[in-house]
Amino acid sequence: MKEGFRQSMAWLHTWSGLLVGWVLFMVFAAGTATYFKDEITFWMKPELHAVTPNAAPQAKAAEGAVAFLQQRAADAPRWFITLPTEREPSTSVLYLKPPPPAGAAPVERRRRFDQALLDPATGQAVTAPRETRGGEFFYRLHFDLHYMPAIWARWIVGFCAMFMLVAIFSGIVTHRRIFKDFFTFRPKKGQRSWLDAHNVTAVLALPYHAMITYTGLVTLMFMYMPWAPQAAYKDHGGTEAFFAEAFPGGGRTQFKASGTKAPLAPIAPMVAAASSHWNGAPVGRITVHFPNDANAVVSIARAGTQRLSSDQPSMQFNGVTGAQIGTFGDVPKAAAETRGVLYGLHIGRFADPLLRALFFLSGLAGCLMVATGLLLWAVKERQKFAKTLKQGGRIGFGLRLVDGLNLGAIAGLPMAMAAFFWANRLLPLDVADRGEAEIGWFFTVWGAAAALGLLRPTLRMWQAQLALGALLFVLLPVLNAFTGPAPLTVSLRSGPSAVAGFDLVAIALGLGLAGATWLVERKRRKAVSRQPAGTPPGLAASGQGS
Amino acid sequence: MRGKPLQMRMILIWTGLFSPSFHEFPNDFARRPAHVVSASFRYRLGVASRAIAAIAGGYGVAALSAAALALCLPAAFGMARSEAAMTGTLASFIVFALAVMWVFAARTAWRAWSGLVIAAVVPGSLVLLLTRAGGGGA
Numbered sequence: 001m002k003e004g005f006r007q008s009m010a011w012l013h014t015w016s017g018l019l020v021g022w023v024l025f026m027v028f029a030a031g032t033a034t035y036f037k038d039e040i041t042f043w044m045k046p047e048l049h050a051v052t053p054n055a056a057p058q059a060k061a062a063e064g065a066v067a068f069l070q071q072r073a074a075d076a077p078r079w080f081i082t083l084p085t086e087r088e089p090s091t092s093v094l095y096l097k098p099p100p101p102a103g104a105a106p107v108e109r110r111r112r113f114d115q116a117l118l119d120p121a122t123g124q125a126v127t128a129p130r131e132t133r134g135g136e137f138f139y140r141l142h143f144d145l146h147y148m149p150a151i152w153a154r155w156i157v158g159f160c161a162m163f164m165l166v167a168i169f170s171g172i173v174t175h176r177r178i179f180k181d182f183f184t185f186r187p188k189k190g191q192r193s194w195l196d197a198h199n200v201t202a203v204l205a206l207p208y209h210a211m212i213t214y215t216g217l218v219t220l221m222f223m224y225m226p227w228a229p230q231a232a233y234k235d236h237g238g239t240e241a242f243f244a245e246a247f248p249g250g251g252r253t254q255f256k257a258s259g260t261k262a263p264l265a266p267i268a269p270m271v272a273a274a275s276s277h278w279n280g281a282p283v284g285r286i287t288v289h290f291p292n293d294a295n296a297v298v299s300i301a302r303a304g305t306q307r308l309s310s311d312q313p314s315m316q317f318n319g320v321t322g323a324q325i326g327t328f329g330d331v332p333k334a335a336a337e338t339r340g341v342l343y344g345l346h347i348g349r350f351a352d353p354l355l356r357a358l359f360f361l362s363g364l365a366g367c368l369m370v371a372t373g374l375l376l377w378a379v380k381e382r383q384k385f386a387k388t389l390k391q392g393g394r395i396g397f398g399l400r401l402v403d404g405l406n407l408g409a410i411a412g413l414p415m416a417m418a419a420f421f422w423a424n425r426l427l428p429l430d431v432a433d434r435g436e437a438e439i440g441w442f443f444t445v446w447g448a449a450a451a452l453g454l455l456r457p458t459l460r461m462w463q464a465q466l467a468l469g470a471l472l473f474v475l476l477p478v479l480n481a482f483t484g485p486a487p488l489t490v491s492l493r494s495g496p497s498a499v500a501g502f503d504l505v506a507i508a509l510g511l512g513l514a515g516a517t518w519l520v521e522r523k524r525r526k527a528v529s530r531q532p533a534g535t536p537p538g539l540a541a542s543g544q545g546s
Numbered sequence: 547m548r549g550k551p552l553q554m555r556m557i558l559i560w561t562g563l564f565s566p567s568f569h570e571f572p573n574d575f576a577r578r579p580a581h582v583v584s585a586s587f588r589y590r591l592g593v594a595s596r597a598i599a600a601i602a603g604g605y606g607v608a609a610l611s612a613a614a615l616a617l618c619l620p621a622a623f624g625m626a627r628s629e630a631a632m633t634g635t636l637a638s639f640i641v642f643a644l645a646v647m648w649v650f651a652a653r654t655a656w657r658a659w660s661g662l663v664i665a666a667v668v669p670g671s672l673v674l675l676l677t678r679a680g681g682g683g684a
Contacts (some may be wrong), residue, residue, distance in 0.1 A: 005651055012650040165639065166646045173647075217639050228634035231613035231673060232620075232627050246628040335625075335632035342636070 009170040014377065017167040018402070020160035021374045022409040027157060028370055029413055030142035031212075032363030034135065035348060035356055036505075038087050039498040041134030044424045046484030047127045049491075049499055053090045054121035058083050058275065058283055059268040061091045064123025066267045068116070069093055069291070077257070079288040083120075085305065087498075090117040090126055131434040132424055137442075138417075143220070146439065158224050164213045171202065191379045198372040201365045208362035209369065215346035218339060246336055249314045249328030255289040255297050262294040265322035274300040274315045277327060284312060288319060296320055304349045309340035371410045378402050404454035411465035412449025414513055418472035419445040421506075425483040459524040466517040473510030477503035592655045600649040603662040607669075608642035614669030617676040 033040065042048060056064070065081045073079070076095040084091055094115040116125045133140075140146075145153035185196045202209065217224065222239075229242040244254075271283050284303035290296050296319025302312040313329035332340070344350060348359050378399060385395045395403075423441035431437050449465055480503055481487030491500035615634030619625040625633070645662065652658035 008651050009647065012647065016646075162639070162642060165643045169643050170647055170650075214639060218636065221635050221639070225609060225612055225635050225638050227609040228612040228616035228631040228638070229628075231677065232616035232631045232634075234677060236627065242628055242631055245626075246632060333626065333629050335629040335636070339632055339636060 006174055009173040013167050013170040013174050016163045016170070017370075017373050018377050020163040021370055022405050023156070023160045024164055025367060025370045025374070025409050026413060027142050027160065028363060028366040029417070030138040031216075032360060032367065033138040033417070034142060035351075035360045035363065036502075037135030037139050039135070039502055040138070041132075041136065042088075042496070042498045043480070043502040044132045044134045044421070045129035046425070046480070046486070047129040048090075048117070049484055049486040049496055051126050053084070053119045053126060055084070055089070056120040059271045061118075061120035061123075062267045062271045062283075062286060064120065065091050065093050065118055065286075066264070066288075067123050068118055068125070069095060069288075070264075072116070073097075073114070074292055077290060079286075079291055081286040081288070083283055083286070083303075085284075085303065089120075091120050091123075092117055130424075130429055132438060133435040137420070137435075137439055143216075146443070154220055154223060158217060158220060161213055161216050165210075165217070168206075168210050168213060172206070175199070175203075191376070191383070194372055194376040194379050198369060198376050201368040201372060205362040205365040205369075208359075209366055211345055212363075212366065215342045218342045219346055221339075247311070249299065249316060249326070256295060257290040257293045258295040260294040261292055262296065262320045264288070264291050264296060264319055265298075265317075267298070269322060270298055270300060270315075270317045273317075273324065274302075277315060278302050278313065291319065294320060297325065308344045308350050309337060310344035310347060310349070311336070311340035371406075374402070374406050374410065378406060400457065401454075403457035405450070407453030407457050407462055407465065408446070408450030411462055411469065412446050412453060414509070415449055415465055415469035415472060416442045416446035418469060418476065418506075421476055422472060422479060425479050459520055459527065463517055463520045463524065466513050466520060470510045470513035470517055473506050473513060476506040476510075595655045596649050596658055599655070599658050599662055600646040603659070603666075604642050604645035604649065607645045607662055607665045608638040610666055610669040610673060611641045612638035614672040614676075618672060621676065 061083050062081060065083075066079075069076070069079050069081075073095045075098055077098060078096040080094040082088075082092040082094075092115065094113055097112055097114055099112075117129070118124065119126055143154055143157045144150040145156065185200060186192045187196075222229065226239065229239045229246075233239055233242045267286070271286070274283055275281065282303040283300055285301045287299040287301075288296065289299065298317040298319050299314055300317070301314040304310070304312055309332070311329060311332070313327070315327045316325040317323065318325055348356065351359055381399045381402070382395065385393070385399065389395065420438055420442040423438045427434060427437055427441075453461060453465070477488045480499070481489075484499075486496060486499045488500060488503045491497070491503065612634040615637060616627075616631040619630035619633060620627050645665065648661055648665075649658040652661055
């Protein structure tokens with residue numbers, strides 16, 4: 001297509017990167033936040049900050065959870081119990097509500113579940129926290145988007161991820177001197193500096209970028225690419241048979257309720273049996289299919305922090321007699337285990353705090369890589385209009401559009417994320433559908449930022465949005481001090497450490513955004529001083545732009 | 547741009563959106579200065595054709611390679627069926643990315659398409675052969 005292989009790959013890198021860059025920036029930012037999903041959710045429920053759940057052995061916590069669910073949801077078709085971990089000291093119970101009567105309006109998937117947090121020692125619900133989606137919102141946003149059916153969103157995000165994979169591969173090919181580029185930074189040199197910044201953030205965390213993009217596709221691979229199981233199992237029971245073979249113990253379709261009542265067997269012996277089968281490793285999630293039914297089945301999975309793979313070995317017990325039905329995943333198969341490890345790498349549940357922090361930093365580097373790549377395109381493109389601009393002409397429509405979208409995406413998104421946290425603390429507690437109201441604030445702020453960015457993509461606008469974002473982030477600990485029981489002065493000394501961590505990261509992100517504001521200010525000053533007298537500064541800035 | 551009819555503007559916007567850096571990258575057509583307008587149109591057509599080849603054709607090649615691996619690996623190496631299907635699916639995304647790179651590295655759009663067709667014929671015939679044979683045997 002072009003003169004040489006590297007030139008054509010540079011072209012491919014530029015265009016595949018630009019066309020999906022804005023979606024990718026959001027996916028990277030929301031996905032990076034998801035590494036601390038539990039901590040974000042905890043921060044957004046200040047009612048829990050003053051409560052310290054009492055630690056208890058796993059069997060006791062499981063018994064307490066079952067007793068609670070028997071009271072609250074004895075007729076639910078399925079219970080999910082997640083036993084306490086170091087990151088989440090309470091027992092978390094989730095249950096599927098009985099299906100609505102035939103003919104009633106269908107219920108949105110998320111609303112069919114109800115949940116509660118329990119004290120492991122007493123089995124009582126801890127103080128009911130405010131209604132919020134918490135960190136779950138960012139997790140869902142990064143592949144389900146919002147305001148649209150999840151299936152469309154997953155195809156859109158998958159399409160963008162595939163572009164990203166192509167951009168990464170072609171980006172590597174483009175760099176003849178990939179090692180040297182990593183040690184090269186030429187500041188204050190316009191396009192060169194943007195290129196160097198793009199190279200540094202991309203190459204620094206390149207293994208991470210390649211890993212996270214590929215493994216992201218792997219998490220939904222049977223939706224994107226169902227053809228291998230379909231072809232192989234065409235005459236062997238269809239894809240259902242494939243999933244049953246590939247993920248033994250994971251399916252739920254094989255369980256059917258009998259309709260006859262039968263008391264549930266005690267849970268503690270099952271937990272003990274499972275743990276001893278795994279040489280004393282802790283138990284993670286307990287699923288009870290059709291509790292109090294004659295066909296009840298209890299499925300117990302090992303805790304997820306033990307290994308790289310996301311597939312955990314599990315055991316099944318008869319829910320009425322308590323007898324062991326089977327063990328699954330003790331001897332993993334090579335390809336299935338490869339997929340499990342790739343999936344596990346993406347979600348990073350195995351990571352201890354330090355490794356988690358490194359994942360978070362790599363994710364931030366990914367955001368910067370996408371952002372600098374988008375800005376680099378605009379800076380390069382602007383040079384083609386240098387002559388036109390000098391003669392008082394205007395830049396092209398494409399560049400103007402990219403300028404506006406860059407502004408709305410890069411400067412607007414941090415502001416919207418901060419606004420989400422502010423809404424969490426400032427909205428009245430009794431607002432109807434409070435979780436969705438917080439999300440409404442996120443999109444209102446982001447939408448406004450994008451609209452303003454498209455209307456006036458000037459350096460002043462960059463500055464205003466970055467500065468507002470910086471302010472909103474830096475002041476989050478102050479907001480927390482006034483609206484919660486654990487201000488930074490307390491949380492730093494006596495915990496909860498998740499709240500202290502959130503506040504400190506908010507300050508760091510705010511300072512980062514303030515630094516970006518300062519860089520724009522310097523650039524704007526230079527642009528104004530270079531402009532002959534009589535030209536309005538705003539116009540000059542927009543001419544020099546981004 | 548002022549004064550031009552609406553359709554003309556729309557076309558300019560559309561084309562301007564998708565390949566404004568056209569001049570930076572000379573190609574076969576752009577080297578003929580006498581027919582700049584038609585050359586740029588043909589260039590854009592070439593890019594569009596390659597984009598379709600990359601997205602749809604690349605997906606097709608990846609899907610066929612996934613299915614072919616799922617069917618061949620048990621026959622060739624005695625791999626378990628579920629393992630072969632898993633391997634084929636895991637590999638298909640790399641095949642997809644490489645196919646896209648091939649499409650844009652090829653010298654002309656025709657070469658890009660024909661390369662894809664060749665890359666599809668091998669796994670495609672394997673899939674046909676093995677599903678026929680498997681269907682007959684069952």
